[in-house]
Amino acid sequence: MENIAIYPGTFDPITNGHVDLIRRATAIFPRVHVLVAADTKKTPMFSAEERCEMVKEAVKDLDRAVVEIFNGLLVEQVRRLSANIIIRGLRAVSDFEYESQMALMNKRLHPEVETFFMISTEEYAYVSSSFVKEIAGLGGEVGSMVPPGVARMLYSRYGSNPAGR
Amino acid sequence: MENIAIYPGTFDPITNGHVDLIRRATAIFPRVHVLVAADTKKTPMFSAEERCEMVKEAVKDLDRAVVEIFNGLLVEQVRRLSANIIIRGLRAVSDFEYESQMALMNKRLHPEVETFFMISTEEYAYVSSSFVKEIAGLGGEVGSMVPPGVARMLYSRYGSNPAGR
């Protein structure tokens, strides 16, 4: 049986840290479904369609990555896609606790699916979606933290333009 | 290219938590090399040969698991076996920090190898090799925490026999 991995997230917006993880996951697994959650606990800055478009643009060179919006529970996506692996990134201790609880619950709901945690490389250790929005909102430079298209979207949304572009 | 995973450890001794992880890893990867470290920072209770034997006995039903002793650096094993995945278990926050540092270093030494972290199931969250030795050393029952052969080795080493009381 072939391994099918899913990498779920809000991607509001996608960062270079996410892209790095997807790239590394596609080096291992023949198919990585990047699933953009339509439902989020907090109101997202970008619509599900915008977030999905940004992810697609960012990973368009990765043949093994498939990008889709999803609604509802992750375990239903696991079933629909016959996935057996959930990929999650870990940056910090605070991530770890929430993520391990989520992994245990998903394991209980769907015993044959495994959650694999990957560590963000040092370069992206402090790059998170909320951080990027905070910096862009204050007029800061985020070009090294997100794909070019995402930086443009952020500056346009905030009406800022740090580099005079 | 086929995925080849390695699961390195001291296994002094192997616990049911380790066995569970190996079983789960073999459900995903066609080959999982369980590597028993001959060199350990602390003097182990069991010799490398004893530890290796206990692991072999514990996973003998898992066709995709291969058990071997190794010396020296993990990255050399990665090279020798053409492995592209290192599996590590995470139980707690304190594990997480050491393990993520190790993963970052291995990534730097060998960029094409990925470390995947798996969360121990709740059932084994408090089962560690040192814990098991502590309990067995005090004459306690460890039958639910380690494979039967390991429990016998521990009681014989400590001269204790909880079940016979």
Next chain:
Amino acid sequence: MENIAIYPGTFDPITNGHVDLIRRATAIFPRVHVLVAADTKKTPMFSAEERCEMVKEAVKDLDRAVVEIFNGLLVEQVRRLSANIIIRGLRAVSDFEYESQMALMNKRLHPEVETFFMISTEEYAYVSSSFVKEIAGLGGEVGSMVPPGVARMLYSRYGSNPAGR
């Protein structure tokens, strides 16, 4: 002097983890006042009255548990009830920091009251009120995480019905 314990919380809604803690506390202390906070930092999903009703229903078999709504500061309830013990559950490291700060402050305001922390059993380690709401809101099954009446309230609130009930 008799020990009087209070177990304060928002209970939005009560989970099986809370019920387990209350049951365990009533095995030790002759009276456990379960205090439902009317004031909460975040807007609760259920009204104080609804939350109180759900708690009452969930612990109705525990003779030593008394359920009440409270307003204002916890230390005033301590005084009113002549309580000398505050019970708090701990699930994770992130709980621990906030809770220990709270315990130190309560100790300073009311030196004769002690906060006792109890660890959630593994079974409930990932069950929190916010988690349960998240799952139920996405149409997921929460029947193993909350008392039956609470599951019904959640599905009715979200207009979902995972099991066709």
Next chain:
Amino acid sequence: MENIAIYPGTFDPITNGHVDLIRRATAIFPRVHVLVAADTKKTPMFSAEERCEMVKEAVKDLDRAVVEIFNGLLVEQVRRLSANIIIRGLRAVSDFEYESQMALMNKRLHPEVETFFMISTEEYAYVSSSFVKEIAGLGGEVGSMVPPGVARMLYSRYGSNPAGR
């Protein structure tokens, strides 16, 4: 070259923990710019002007402290003031992770500026702005946690008066 330190924050409101840190920093550095962030992620309780006034009042005896409101990115303030030091307080592990990520990012944006972390003394370990607002909002006594003027502002804002003042 003289050392110029900045101590940025939201100060919504300033607490005795903040004042203690500023006092300790002015004992080391000839100039400490206390920078009150106009922009905050969450809607503050007090306006930037009110917050700035409360800080000024609280540190008026410290000759080496200068208090100002700032907009936008911290690194721009670093440049404007030719500062080479950022001071941050640490109370708990949860602070540490966010703060260390921030420090790494500031280091990258401005390599010649150093972030120095100072530990809150035990006395103020549980005193945070959000905690103080929570207590005051419930009608509790906060006189030992904030400067007198701040306590008055809080009670007046909440319409509460715990000590009959």
Next chain:
Amino acid sequence: MENIAIYPGTFDPITNGHVDLIRRATAIFPRVHVLVAADTKKTPMFSAEERCEMVKEAVKDLDRAVVEIFNGLLVEQVRRLSANIIIRGLRAVSDFEYESQMALMNKRLHPEVETFFMISTEEYAYVSSSFVKEIAGLGGEVGSMVPPGVARMLYSRYGSNPAGR
């Protein structure tokens, strides 16, 4: 049924933090058995008898405290004394993880016994037995951290005498 609490530890040596916890526990429970572990993972500085004597001296004014040496597993002491409560102090996040694992295991071995965690007051947050030994070994003053008799024992053991300088 009466509540019987046990407070196990190595007490190598007892600190003022331990004494504070015992005093607070005896204010709640009619009987608190302070159990001095004869077996310890590391070689203790003081013999079990010396450690027990120091504890007895330190808590001699607390009528409800009983001090004893114990061998072997804690759960056997729980049985022997018909105890239903284990008291443990928590100082820091790193304590929390080990202690919660221990509590879960004791709960499994002996379901009717509860572990209650108490937070060390700020005053004793950094006082641990190993810390006290480290300071005394370097010739430092430990008089504010341990009972007077313990300070004398430590100085005599290390051949140091800070107060006499």
Next chain:
Amino acid sequence: MENIAIYPGTFDPITNGHVDLIRRATAIFPRVHVLVAADTKKTPMFSAEERCEMVKEAVKDLDRAVVEIFNGLLVEQVRRLSANIIIRGLRAVSDFEYESQMALMNKRLHPEVETFFMISTEEYAYVSSSFVKEIAGLGGEVGSMVPPGVARMLYSRYGSNPAGR
């Protein structure tokens, strides 16, 4: 009054992470005393003299750094050197807890001395003395983690020579 900083440690051996911190500290403070602890809890691999020599060699270009061996308590060195600042590096959460306890104790023993914590840059986040010894002991390459002289000392001590393969 001039600021005088001390940076105490075991330096068994000094790593590039230490050197980076010393360099950054000398950019801020006119004098940084690097104090090599003769007494260590664990038996060091290198003698105090060897460790001191390696530190001297590693920082010989930093005019403001002074390297010395010290015995006994740090607070006595603070007094002897009229230092008002202790510098400590922080890499991870687990460092943070021990270090903050140490800082609080030093503050109590010597109220006018401040401990400033600096975050290790990402590049050195996983480089610790014990890590370097572990790798070198297994025959691994440590040239990017320690100064050249230290690498030679380590290989010679372990009888290994990775570069010569």
